[in-house]
Amino acid sequence: MASIRLAIVGLGKIARDQHLGAIEATDGIELVAVASRHAKLENIHCFHDIADLLAADVDIDAVSLCTPPQGRFEQARAALEAGKHVMLEKPPGATLSEVFALEALAREKGLSLYATWHSRAAAAVEPARALLAERTIRSLSVEWKEDVRHWHPGQAWIWEPGGLGVFDPGINALSIVTRIMPEKFHLVRSDLTFPANRAAPIAASLAFETGSGLPLTAEFDWRQTGPQTWDIRVETEEGQIVLTHGGSRLFVDGQPQIVEEDKEYRNLYRDFVALVAEGRSDTDFSPLMHVADAFMLGRRIQTDAFED
Amino acid sequence: MASIRLAIVGLGKIARDQHLGAIEATDGIELVAVASRHAKLENIHCFHDIADLLAADVDIDAVSLCTPPQGRFEQARAALEAGKHVMLEKPPGATLSEVFALEALAREKGLSLYATWHSRAAAAVEPARALLAERTIRSLSVEWKEDVRHWHPGQAWIWEPGGLGVFDPGINALSIVTRIMPEKFHLVRSDLTFPANRAAPIAASLAFETGSGLPLTAEFDWRQTGPQTWDIRVETEEGQIVLTHGGSRLFVDGQPQIVEEDKEYRNLYRDFVALVAEGRSDTDFSPLMHVADAFMLGRRIQTDAFED
Numbered sequence: 001m002a003s004i005r006l007a008i009v010g011l012g013k014i015a016r017d018q019h020l021g022a023i024e025a026t027d028g029i030e031l032v033a034v035a036s037r038h039a040k041l042e043n044i045h046c047f048h049d050i051a052d053l054l055a056a057d058v059d060i061d062a063v064s065l066c067t068p069p070q071g072r073f074e075q076a077r078a079a080l081e082a083g084k085h086v087m088l089e090k091p092p093g094a095t096l097s098e099v100f101a102l103e104a105l106a107r108e109k110g111l112s113l114y115a116t117w118h119s120r121a122a123a124a125v126e127p128a129r130a131l132l133a134e135r136t137i138r139s140l141s142v143e144w145k146e147d148v149r150h151w152h153p154g155q156a157w158i159w160e161p162g163g164l165g166v167f168d169p170g171i172n173a174l175s176i177v178t179r180i181m182p183e184k185f186h187l188v189r190s191d192l193t194f195p196a197n198r199a200a201p202i203a204a205s206l207a208f209e210t211g212s213g214l215p216l217t218a219e220f221d222w223r224q225t226g227p228q229t230w231d232i233r234v235e236t237e238e239g240q241i242v243l244t245h246g247g248s249r250l251f252v253d254g255q256p257q258i259v260e261e262d263k264e265y266r267n268l269y270r271d272f273v274a275l276v277a278e279g280r281s282d283t284d285f286s287p288l289m290h291v292a293d294a295f296m297l298g299r300r301i302q303t304d305a306f307e308d
Numbered sequence: 309m310a311s312i313r314l315a316i317v318g319l320g321k322i323a324r325d326q327h328l329g330a331i332e333a334t335d336g337i338e339l340v341a342v343a344s345r346h347a348k349l350e351n352i353h354c355f356h357d358i359a360d361l362l363a364a365d366v367d368i369d370a371v372s373l374c375t376p377p378q379g380r381f382e383q384a385r386a387a388l389e390a391g392k393h394v395m396l397e398k399p400p401g402a403t404l405s406e407v408f409a410l411e412a413l414a415r416e417k418g419l420s421l422y423a424t425w426h427s428r429a430a431a432a433v434e435p436a437r438a439l440l441a442e443r444t445i446r447s448l449s450v451e452w453k454e455d456v457r458h459w460h461p462g463q464a465w466i467w468e469p470g471g472l473g474v475f476d477p478g479i480n481a482l483s484i485v486t487r488i489m490p491e492k493f494h495l496v497r498s499d500l501t502f503p504a505n506r507a508a509p510i511a512a513s514l515a516f517e518t519g520s521g522l523p524l525t526a527e528f529d530w531r532q533t534g535p536q537t538w539d540i541r542v543e544t545e546e547g548q549i550v551l552t553h554g555g556s557r558l559f560v561d562g563q564p565q566i567v568e569e570d571k572e573y574r575n576l577y578r579d580f581v582a583l584v585a586e587g588r589s590d591t592d593f594s595p596l597m598h599v600a601d602a603f604m605l606g607r608r609i610q611t612d613a614f615e616d
Contacts, residue, residue, distance in 0.1 A: 073494065077519060095601035096404070097494035097594070101519055104492075161498065161605045184412075186381065186405035190469065199607050211385060211409055286405070292600035293403035297469045299507050300608065 004029040004085070004276055007060045009050050009075055010067030011036035014089060018118070019066055022265035028273040033058050050075045054082045062112075062276065065089060070162035073098040076113075080105050085112040087272050091171055091288050092116075094162035103283045113281040114272050117175030121267035122247030123259040128234075129180040131252065135236040140181065140216045143231045144173045145224035148202070154308055158200065165200025167291045169230075170220035174287040176232060176247045177218075183210040187290060192298040195306035202306055206294055312337040312393070312584055315368045317358050317383055318375030319344035322397060326426070327374055330573035336581040341366050358383045362390045370420075370584065373397060378470040381406040384421075388413050393420040395580050399479055399596050402470035411591045421589040422580050425483030429575035430555030431567040436542075437488040439560065443544040448489065448524045451539045452481045453532035456510070462616050466508065473508025475599045477538075478528035482595040484540060484555045485526075491518040495598060500606040503614035510614055514602055 006029050008015055020041075023031050033045040035053040040046045047053040050063070062085035065072050069091050076093075079086050080102065092115040093099040099115065106113035119125070146169055148158075157163050164171065185208040193203040202223060208216040230246040239253035250257040275282055314337050316323055328349075331339050341353040343361040348354040355361040358371070370393035373380050377399050384401075387394050388410065400423040401407040407423065414421035427433070454477055465471045472479065493516040501511040510531060516524040538554040547561035558565040583590055 094605055095494045096597050096604075097492070097601055100597070101492050101494060105519070161607050164604075184405070184409050186403045186409060194608065211413070289404050289408070289600075292597075292604045293405055295603035295606070296404075296472075296600045297402055298603070299469050300502065 004273060005032045005059055005061045006030065006064055007033035007035060007053055007062070008064050008066055009035045009053070010065060011039040011041070012066065015066040018265040019064060022263075022269050025266050026269040026273065028277075029062075029269055033060055050078055054078060054084075061085060062087065062272075068157045068163070069094045070157065070160070073102065076102050077105065080109055080111055080113070083109065083111065085114075085276050087114045087116060087268075090115075090117050090175065091164065091168075091291070092283075092285060093288070096285060096289060096292055099283070099285050099288065103281065106281055106283075110279070112272075112275045112279065113283055114268075114275055115283045115285060116268045116272075117172070117179075117284075117287060118264045118268060119172035119247050120175045120179050121264040121271075122176070123262045124243045124250035124257075125176055125179055125247050127250055127257065127259060128241055128243055131241055132180050132234060132236070133182055135238045135241075137182070137214055138235040138237060139214060140177065140232065140234045142173045142177060142216075142218035143229050143233075144170055144218065145221040145229040147225050147228065148222035149308065159198045159306075161199050163200050164291060165198070166202055166204055166220045166222045167200075167294070169222075170204060170218065171287045171291055172246065173218060173220070173230070173232065174290050176243065177216065178284070178286045178290070180232075180234075181210070181216075183212060183214070185210040185214075185216055187293045187297055190294040190298040191301060192294070193301045193303050195304060196302055197305040202303065204294060204298075208290075312581060313340045313367055313369045314338065315341035315343060315361055315371050317343045317361070317371055317373050319347040319349070320374065323374040326573040327372060330571075330577050333574050334577040334581065336585075337370075337577055341368055358386055362386060362392075369393060370395065370580075376465045376471065377402045378465065378468070381410065384410050385413065388417055388419055388421070391417065391419065393584050395422045395424060395576075398423075398425050398483065399472065399476075399599070400591075400593060401596070404593060404597060404600055407591070407593050407596065411589065414589055414591075418587070420580075420583045420587065421591055422576075422583055423591045423593060424576045424580075425480070425487075425592075425595060426572045426576060427480035427555050428483045428487050429572040429579070430484070431570045432551045432558035432565075433484055433487055433555050435558055435565065435567060436549055436551055439549055440488050440542060440544070441490055443546045443549070445490070445522055446543040446545060447522060448485065448540065448542045450481045450485060450524075450526035451537050452478055452526065453529040453537040455533050455536065456530035457616065467506045467614075469507050471508050472599060473506070474510055474512055474528045474530045475508075475602070477530075478512060478526065479595045479599055480554065481526060481528070481538070481540065482598050484551065485524065486592070486594045486598070488540075488542075489518070489524075491520060491522070493518040493522075493524055495601045495605055498602040498606040499609060500602070501609045501611050503612060504610055505613040510611065512602060512606075516598075
């Protein structure tokens with residue numbers, strides 16, 4: 001079948017660092033247009049925004065949204081109403097209500113909606129999932145600690161309502177845990193640390209339980225300088241399973257495992273091509289639901305003002 | 309068919325003020341047991357907690373949970389695992405993840421789960437819903453302002469994480485709006501006012517939009533002394549529709565309408581009897597989802613400490 005003719009909306013850091021190369025490397029999909037307020041690409045149709053893109057005489061089949069989550073609903077809705085398949089960067093939206101509305105609209109229109117979680121596509125995730133399906137789990141703990149000044153310099157939107165603060169990286173960990181855990185879980189305690197001058201938290205300490213009562217914990221912190229930590233440890237009756245480096249490396253009972261080369265975004269576009277071909281959607285919003293629960297159930301702790 | 313043999317778990321203010329009388333007045337259901345740490349009823353089997361209840365030699369078909377939302381998941385799960393139908397007071401749980409897990413468990417077990425919203429069963433709600441289905445809506449505004457010292461004296465749990473603060477009454481308004489609005493909507497702005505010494509907000513100012521862009525607003529406040537306000541106003545091209553007194557009175561184009569006597573909890577138990585008879589569940593969690601969204605998207609404003 002013909003390649004999916006794709007438009008990217010939002011040509012910021014994530015689009016340039018990840019999406020453009022991944023699309024280039026993926027069979028069955030090609031970039032034909034871009035909508036961006038500030039940036040242009042050579043040899044590609046360029047538009048100011050999605051309204052201009054959809055009104056123009058350029059044939060596209062699908063739209064990949066790489067804009068910040070606040071305001072992504074309007075773009076996704078416009079694309080679906082115009083009959084385009086839609087791929088969403090994480091998080092899929094600023095609210096749960098809007099992403100469930102998009103899911104319903106895509107179903108009604110017979111279009112594919114793909115709520116991506118790039119960390120779920122990391123190399124160690126599926127091997128870990130397969131191992132855990134065979135083992136008896138005792139507990140799981142997440143440590144996700146990084147330096148926001150390094151990773152998000154001057155990104156003001158991330159500190160605004162809807163930007164999620166430390167949950168912007170933390171939701172990556174949750175997207176892995178919801179994938180590898182054989183059993184569903186829910187939040188039982190949430191301590192959120194907010195800088196005095198910011199709307200979003202800079203740290204979060206969470207405790208979850210599975211339906212059968214297994215304990216899970218997660219520590220997210222944006223104040224870590226020096227070595228960065230993106231680790232998930234699972235204690236099982238048969239030994240320890242550890243994912244490090246954001247899900248790209250795997251250790252089983254202390255032994256490093258050989259996993260495939262990391263290609264998160266290529267996996268996402270490969271999956272999107274398959275979803276469109278099969279007329280399916282992939283809309284697991286559970287990571288965002290856990291984040292919403294963490295805010296709703298959160299105990300707020302105020303800390304020093306944060307300046308970039 | 310035989311009456312549903314019901315047990316109530318949690319014999320606090322809401323159970324005594326509303327549930328006991330409504331069960332007594334409803335055909336097809338009878339109270340046979342109670343689980344409560346502190347209270348007993350005469351001529352009814354009394355247990356300390358749900359574990360004792362389920363372990364005992366008392367035949368029950370269903371459980372109605374009237375305990376605070378924090379901790380209700382364990383009780384509901386135990387009841388479903390024991391093969392009992394479950395009715396949940398509002399809000400249905402402390403997190404969205406847990407209530408969706410309960411929904412899945414009830415489906416798996418072939419049992420009825422009823423997530424009740426008592427304000428939805430108020431007398432003016434269904435007439436308003438029918439009217440709005442025929443009209444062209446321009447906007448909707450909620451004003452839900454009451455005196456927390458009068459309505460929740462000394463109820464510490466309501467200020468704790470999971471107690472929801474001013475969203476405990478506010479979710480009643482949202483349960484009505486989600487029922488009467490023909491179109492779904494999502495949050496676009498949330499300002500939350502927290503007392504310096506409390507984990508839950510004392511006031512909230514919210515703005516929503518429907519998929520097609522109609523504006524909805526909601527003002528929740530727990531600091532209102534004097535007359536109390538539980539009003540929903542809908543501006544339509546054909547005139548104004550107003551629900552007052554928490555959904556029990558209806559005004560159409562300024563004219564008061566005659567609605568049936570208010571019997572919220574009797575309607576809930578009537579519906580529960582019907583759900584069990586038909587082997588169905590009613591699990592619309594959208595009011596709780598809007599509240600979670602309001603916390604996640606909320607801008608926090610700190611105000612004076614609140615003392616009971």
